[in-house]
Amino acid sequence: MRHSIAVTVALCAVLLASTPAWVQPAPAIKSTAVELPAGDALFSGGSSADAINNNCLACHSADMVLNQPTLPRSIWEAEVRKMIKVYRAPIDESDVPAIVEYLVKVKSSD
């Protein structure tokens, strides 16, 4: 009897000491430096571009907007409305006219 207890204790000690195969080692987290392409960060034009710079760069680049074709004012107005309504851009209503003015100035034949 005493012998089997000693064997059981020894067996348990061996089982507890060895790591089962299904236990994965904790993943090691390492820091990595990533260089992201810079791109043209802002709309140019100084203070006339403040409204568009403050409201239109959270989700996509200035380049993406500036690479659109020239469009009539009504389409630019609708585009800004679409950003607000469809994509939930948090744009203050008082900034909309200055944004549309800027877009018409740089990307419209109107």
Ligand code: HEC
């Ligand atoms: C809340 C995020 C968000 C903000 C802020 C935002 N947009 Fe967008 N915009 C999008 C998404 C999403 C798309 C469609 C997917 C894409 O092309 O990246 C888009 C697409 C566009 C397009 C391409 C044409 C189209 O309709 O798909 C233009 C032009 C554009 N946005 C202009 C603007 C302007 C101007 C502003 C500021 C008034 C603005 N965006 C602010 C999310 C945003």
